[in-house]
Amino acid sequence: MEVAGSFSRLSSPRPVSFSVTNCAKYPHPNPTKTNLSFRNSGYAPVSASVERSSGSNVAVHLDSKFETILDSVKWDSKGLAVAIAQNIDTGSILMQGFANRDALAKTISSRKATFYSRSRSSLWTKGETSMNFINVHDVFLDCDRDSIIYLGKPDGPTCHTGAETCYYTSVYDILEGSKEDTEERLAKTTLYSLEATISKRKEEIETLPNGKPSWTKKLLLNQELLCSKVREEAGELIQTLLDNEDKDRTASEMADLLYHSMVLLNLKDVSMEEVLEVLRKRFSQSGVEEKNSRKKN
Amino acid sequence: MEVAGSFSRLSSPRPVSFSVTNCAKYPHPNPTKTNLSFRNSGYAPVSASVERSSGSNVAVHLDSKFETILDSVKWDSKGLAVAIAQNIDTGSILMQGFANRDALAKTISSRKATFYSRSRSSLWTKGETSMNFINVHDVFLDCDRDSIIYLGKPDGPTCHTGAETCYYTSVYDILEGSKEDTEERLAKTTLYSLEATISKRKEEIETLPNGKPSWTKKLLLNQELLCSKVREEAGELIQTLLDNEDKDRTASEMADLLYHSMVLLNLKDVSMEEVLEVLRKRFSQSGVEEKNSRKKN
Numbered sequence: 001m002e003v004a005g006s007f008s009r010l011s012s013p014r015p016v017s018f019s020v021t022n023c024a025k026y027p028h029p030n031p032t033k034t035n036l037s038f039r040n041s042g043y044a045p046v047s048a049s050v051e052r053s054s055g056s057n058v059a060v061h062l063d064s065k066f067e068t069i070l071d072s073v074k075w076d077s078k079g080l081a082v083a084i085a086q087n088i089d090t091g092s093i094l095m096q097g098f099a100n101r102d103a104l105a106k107t108i109s110s111r112k113a114t115f116y117s118r119s120r121s122s123l124w125t126k127g128e129t130s131m132n133f134i135n136v137h138d139v140f141l142d143c144d145r146d147s148i149i150y151l152g153k154p155d156g157p158t159c160h161t162g163a164e165t166c167y168y169t170s171v172y173d174i175l176e177g178s179k180e181d182t183e184e185r186l187a188k189t190t191l192y193s194l195e196a197t198i199s200k201r202k203e204e205i206e207t208l209p210n211g212k213p214s215w216t217k218k219l220l221l222n223q224e225l226l227c228s229k230v231r232e233e234a235g236e237l238i239q240t241l242l243d244n245e246d247k248d249r250t251a252s253e254m255a256d257l258l259y260h261s262m263v264l265l266n267l268k269d270v271s272m273e274e275v276l277e278v279l280r281k282r283f284s285q286s287g288v289e290e291k292n293s294r295k296k297n
Numbered sequence: 298m299e300v301a302g303s304f305s306r307l308s309s310p311r312p313v314s315f316s317v318t319n320c321a322k323y324p325h326p327n328p329t330k331t332n333l334s335f336r337n338s339g340y341a342p343v344s345a346s347v348e349r350s351s352g353s354n355v356a357v358h359l360d361s362k363f364e365t366i367l368d369s370v371k372w373d374s375k376g377l378a379v380a381i382a383q384n385i386d387t388g389s390i391l392m393q394g395f396a397n398r399d400a401l402a403k404t405i406s407s408r409k410a411t412f413y414s415r416s417r418s419s420l421w422t423k424g425e426t427s428m429n430f431i432n433v434h435d436v437f438l439d440c441d442r443d444s445i446i447y448l449g450k451p452d453g454p455t456c457h458t459g460a461e462t463c464y465y466t467s468v469y470d471i472l473e474g475s476k477e478d479t480e481e482r483l484a485k486t487t488l489y490s491l492e493a494t495i496s497k498r499k500e501e502i503e504t505l506p507n508g509k510p511s512w513t514k515k516l517l518l519n520q521e522l523l524c525s526k527v528r529e530e531a532g533e534l535i536q537t538l539l540d541n542e543d544k545d546r547t548a549s550e551m552a553d554l555l556y557h558s559m560v561l562l563n564l565k566d567v568s569m570e571e572v573l574e575v576l577r578k579r580f581s582q583s584g585v586e587e588k589n590s591r592k593k594n
Contacts, residue, residue, distance in 0.1 A: 069468055082379050082393055091388020091486040096379055096444040108468055139468040140484040143456050147393040149464050149484050159440050167446050171366055171405055171436040187437040187446050189388040190577040197580060227535040234531035234554075238524040241561055250565040254558060255575040257531075261551060264538055268547040278552040280487040283494060 066108070070101050074146040078118075083148040085113045085126065085134050085158065087165075089276040091189055094134060094158040095126070095166045099148055104139075111136045113150040132156035153277075191272055194259065198266045219263045226264055233257040363405070367398050371443040375415075380445040382410045382423065382431050382455065384462075386573040388486055391431060391455040392423070392463045396445055401436075408433045410447040429453035450574075488569055491556065495563045516560045523561055530554040 073081050083099040086092065097115035099107065103123050106114040113134035114125040127133030136152040159166045167187040188196060201216040219226045237253040239245070262272065370378050380396040383389065394412035396404065400420050403411040410431035411422040424430030433449040456463040464484040485493060498513040516523045534550040536542070559569065 065472060065474075069471055084381060084390060084393065086388075086390060086484075086486070089487045091383075093381060093383060093390065093446055096381065096439065108472075138484070140464040141466045141468065142393065142463040143458055143460070143465070144463070145466075147463070149390055151484055151486070161440055163440070166439040166441070166444070167437040168440070169438045169442075171438065174366055175362060175405075177362075187383075187435065187448055189383070189448070190386045190573040190580075194576055194580050223538060227539065230531055230535055231528075234527055234558075237558060237561065238527055241520060241564060242524065247565055247567050247571070250562065250567045251571045251575050254562060254567065254572045255579065257554075257558060258572065259576065259580075261531075261534060261554060264534065265547065265551060267538060268544055270544050270547045270551065274544070274548045275551045275555065276487040278548050279491055279556065282552065283491050283556075 066105070069108075070105055072145055073101070073104065073141065073148070074144060075101065076146070080116060080118075081146050081148055083107075083113075083115055083150060085150045085152060085154075087273075088137050088151045088153055089273050089280060090192060092165050092192070093167060093187065094154055094164075097126075104148065107136055107150060108139055111152075113152055126158065127155060130156070130160075132158060134158065191258075195262060195266075195272055198263055202266055216263060219260065220267060223267070226260065226267070229260045230257070230264060233260050363402070366405075367402055369442055370398070370401065370438065370445070371441060372398065373443070377413060377415070378443050378445055380404075380410075380412055380447060382447045382449060382451075384570075385434050385448045385450055386570050386577060387489060389462050389489070390464060390484065391451055391461075394423075401445065404433055404447060405436060408449075410449055423455065424452060427453070427457075429455060431455065488555075492559060492563075492569055495560055499563055513560060516557065517564065520564070523557065523564070526557045527554070527561060530557050 075081055079100045080098040081100075081104075082096065083103070084096045085094040087094055098118060099114070100116040100123075103114045103116045106112075106123060106125070110125070112125045112127065113136055114123055116122070117124050125133070132155045134150060134152040134154045136150050138149075138151040140149040140151065141147070142149075157164050159168075163186065165186055168185060170185055170187070173185060198216055198220075201214055202220055204211050204214075205217055205220060219229065233253060233256040237250065237257050240250040240253055265272065265275070372378055376397045377395040378397075378401075379393065380400070381393045382391040384391055395415060396411070397413040397420075400411045400413045403409075403420060403422070407422070409422045409424065410433055411420055413419070414421050422430070429452045431447060431449040431451045433447050435446075435448040437446040437448065438444070439446075454461050456465075460483065462483055465482060467482055467484070470482060495513055495517075498511055499517055501508050502514055502517060516526065530550060530553040534547065534554050537547040537550055562569065562572070
């Protein structure tokens with residue numbers, strides 16, 4: 001598939017023509033339709049403007065609906081809006097830049113996160129130099145229509161420093177003067193902080209064999225114990241349903257099951273991101289979960 | 298604890314005095330020290346500036362290190378930087394605003410996400426009207442020092458519309474003209490999309506009893522089947538370790554275990570966010586996981 005065009009602009013500094021080729025290399029991540037409605041969005045849908053082929057490609061026509069979306073964004077006095085790239089599987093905020101009308105149009109049509117560089121006064125697609133593209137699965141606008149999320153899957157590290165994301169400097173760490181560790185500390189949400197803690201325990205086993213004991217280390221060193229714990233925690237989770245125990249008990253047992261399973265994942269060198277990628281591919285198409293699961297039974 | 302002060306400003310539009318009281322109501326989420334180092338950050342730490350009490354409060358002194366952090370941000374010509382509030386447990390991007398020097402200072406000291414309103418030319422703390430504060434656990438700066446993440450836990454819905462986050466308008470949904478559903482569709486990452494799909498199946502059981510069959514519905518309607526599946530998937534995950542199966546097999550079995558467990562969570566009306574909150578509280582303090590786990594054994 002080839003998409004080529006020149007976007008008209010209302011507020012961006014100068015016209016940009018673009019040509020996106022070989023889109024067949026980047027199949028649409030979710031070829032089925034999804035549902036939504038608008039809540040106080042003030043957006044009135046117009047005629048259909050996207051055709052999705054029966055295969056894996058999508059052809060975007062730059063018609064009135066497409067233009068209406070671009071017009072609906074509240075571009076600032078410089079023709080820009082904030083654009084945040086987020087990892088669709090982990091939720092990590094990868095980077096933040098700015099988009100003008102053309103950058104948003106190119107992102108929507110090419111499905112590669114594209115920004116407007118204020119320093120170079122030009123469009124740039126993340127990955128055009130490093131090849132670490134951010135493959136966009138969905139694009140969200142906020143309630144005020146002046147902030148954009150590019151929800152996508154990065155091909156590799158996003159930061160120009162080689163870090164996974166651009167956010168690795170904690171203000172509170174600086175204030176505390178914590179410098180015990182030579183590793184960077186990425187902004188991580190709960191699940192990935194836990195994953196990092198488990199990895200750290202494994203490293204400590206290798207580098208500090210006489211370091212302080214820990215339950216995680218004990219599990220990492222004793223497969224039999226670990227397997228019996230995973231089985232036991234699954235049983236306890238089930239029991240909260242069968243015995244109609246309270247919600248807190250269920251949350252606690254699920255937390256136990258998740259933690260012990262993640263220790264097992266560490267031993268197998270499997271990341272939660274890989275697990276979530278499996279889930280996304282399995283569940284992103286309507287009805288797929290049923291088909292897959294029924295096949296198993 | 299009371300923190301009061303007046304921040305000097307280098308680039309923000311006008312001086313702002315502030316007073317934050319009753320901080321004891323908002324104990325520091327993680328009273329132990331954490332580690333980090335800087336990767337190409339160009340930041341030279343100076344003398345210590347934060348004292349953490351032995352209890353749950355933190356006293357911030359507006360000394361040189363604090364000022365250095367504020368100075369290190371690359372404020373734009375209007376004295377602003379982008380500030381993104383993110384849910385620490387789910388990774389959801391809650392909202393995006395702008396911070397000036399005073400807003401960042403107030404966020405760091407009060408641990409309530411605070412922004413600079415460009416329309417009102419004043420500071421505003423999210424929640425000061427709605428009481429839905431965003432309780433900040435960590436603040437991250439990006440590699441260029443012109444973008445900030447407020448990583449925190451919201452007290453309630455963040456959007457002024459009552460939506461959980463401000464991002465509920467999908468560009469591709471508009472282009473496709475999907476209007477089958479009357480619900481909003483929030484920007485969700487994989488785990489929470491799956492959770493939403495399971496919830497939808499449960500609603501369909503209640504509203505469309507003769508709708509299309511699905512494996513998820515079958516599980517929701519048959520506790521015995523569900524429990525046997527959770528047990529079975531835990532066993533299969535364990536087996537990938539014991540039999541030294543390949544990584545893909547482990548990721549796939551973990552995905553199965555996670556999905557079936559999440560169906561059970563739905564029956565118990567427990568969200569993944571609640572589970573992650575349990576994990577965060579359990580693991581956020583060094584050594585706690587060991588103590589807790591050892592108590593159980």
